[in-house]
Amino acid sequence: MITTKDLTKVYRSRGREVTALDGVDLHVRPGEVYGVVGTSGAGKSTLIRCVNMLERPTSGSVTVDGVELTALPGGENRAGRELREARRRIGMVFQHFNLLSSRTAQENVELPLEIIGLDRTERRRKAAELLDLVGLADRARSYPGQLSGGQKQRVGIARALAGDPKVLLSDEATSALDPETTRSILALLRDLNRQLGLTVLLITHEMDVIKSVCDSAALMRGGRIVEAGQLTDLLATGGSRLARDLFPLGEFASGHPGRTVLEITFQGDAPAQPFVSQLARTYQIDINILGAAVETVADRMVGRMRVELPGGHQDNVVPIGYLREQGLQVEVLDGKGAAA
Numbered sequence: 555m556i557t558t559k560d561l562t563k564v565y566r567s568r569g570r571e572v573t574a575l576d577g578v579d580l581h582v583r584p585g586e587v588y589g590v591v592g593t594s595g596a597g598k599s600t601l602i603r604c605v606n607m608l609e610r611p612t613s614g615s616v617t618v619d620g621v622e623l624t625a626l627p628g629g630e631n632r633a634g635r636e637l638r639e640a641r642r643r644i645g646m647v648f649q650h651f652n653l654l655s656s657r658t659a660q661e662n663v664e665l666p667l668e669i670i671g672l673d674r675t676e677r678r679r680k681a682a683e684l685l686d687l688v689g690l691a692d693r694a695r696s697y698p699g700q701l702s703g704g705q706k707q708r709v710g711i712a713r714a715l716a717g718d719p720k721v722l723l724s725d726e727a728t729s730a731l732d733p734e735t736t737r738s739i740l741a742l743l744r745d746l747n748r749q750l751g752l753t754v755l756l757i758t759h760e761m762d763v764i765k766s767v768c769d770s771a772a773l774m775r776g777g778r779i780v781e782a783g784q785l786t787d788l789l790a791t792g793g794s795r796l797a798r799d800l801f802p803l804g805e806f807a808s809g810h811p812g813r814t815v816l817e818i819t820f821q822g823d824a825p826a827q828p829f830v831s832q833l834a835r836t837y838q839i840d841i842n843i844l845g846a847a848v849e850t851v852a853d854r855m856v857g858r859m860r861v862e863l864p865g866g867h868q869d870n871v872v873p874i875g876y877l878r879e880q881g882l883q884v885e886v887l888d889g890k891g892a893a894a
């Protein structure tokens with residue numbers, strides 16, 4: 555649904571050049587919630603602004619719903635007709651809501667409908683329907699100043715849906731909200747994704763946002779995507795940095811010298827515990843459990859267990875093979891708790 559190929563954006567100001575995007579290949583499938591995470595300055599905002607051509611990329615291509623936006627004339631402030639039309643099918647939600655304070659909630663949602671020339675009755679009907687969809691039917695006549703942060707963001711989301719978009723872009727939509735309101739806005743985005751089949755691309759610096767709402771994620775650093783994939787695949791990938799951030803286990807004991815420390819990851823309904831006791835029985839070995847944790851990631855249960863086996867890696871090739879044959883993801887750690 556969204557593809558970028560070798561996307562580059564170089565800002566030039568006062569003789570200085572900043573490469574904000576450095577060859578980004580992004581692939582967001584139809585109907586998924588895709589999160590881009592990274593520290594400040596990684597290039598996340600630039601990426602999302604290039605996807606709807608609020609910024610024109612320096613090079614590379616952006617394709618949304620089969621239309622190559624980078625091939626259409628105009629951009630940034632002076633978009634041509636085709637680009638304006640394509641953009642209408644891409645909704646955008648902002649961190650600071652960007653509502654007009656002199657207009658009521660209803661009038662804010664009507665704004666994009668005015669721009670496309672919908673008549674007054676139709677505008678009112680559509681805006682009322684959208685406010686109802688985001689759970690704000692009773693605040694239609696309130697001004698932004700009379701609404702809470704969460705309610706303002708609901709208006710922002712209703713406005714973003716006015717053009718019946720297939721794609722919704724969210725630029726840190728929950729960063730200005732408290733944790734409880736964040737949860738309710740993320741739940742709303744998830745509901746809209748499911749009800750309307752909306753593809754959502756969001757950027758965030760919070761791993762919890764990725765964990766609670768995304769199907770797939772990409773990690774950005776220095777203008778590049780350093781890792782990307784579906785969360786369930788990432789969690790099953792040894793050495794994945796995103797998986798470690800999604801499911802940190804730093805507090806587990808690191809084991810004893812001369813023994814083999816394994817980290818076992820299981821997903822869905824395949825708990826590791828029975829396999830570990832079977833392993834102990836089958837190979838007559840004492841297994842020391844150093845730690846275990848279970849989390850819900852992308853609506854799926856994921857567990858991880860760190861265990862210690864007597865002897866070195868070479869002595870445990872067979873038991874490790876046995877665990878892998880059971881469909882468990884097994885990583886052998888070195889003495890310091892890192893992947894060996």
Ligand SMILES: Nc1ncnc2c1ncn2[C@@H]1O[C@H](COP(=O)(O)OP(=O)(O)OP(=O)(O)O)[C@@H](O)[C@H]1O
Binds near residue numbers: 567592594598599759
């Ligand atoms: N309009 C601009 N002019 C010059 N440099 C810019 C401009 N916008 C962004 N940059 C630079 O591009 C780089 C990437 O910025 P960007 O805002 O995309 O990162 P980010 O990951 O979204 O960070 P944050 O989470 O802080 O918003 C940074 O070095 C930033 O200073």
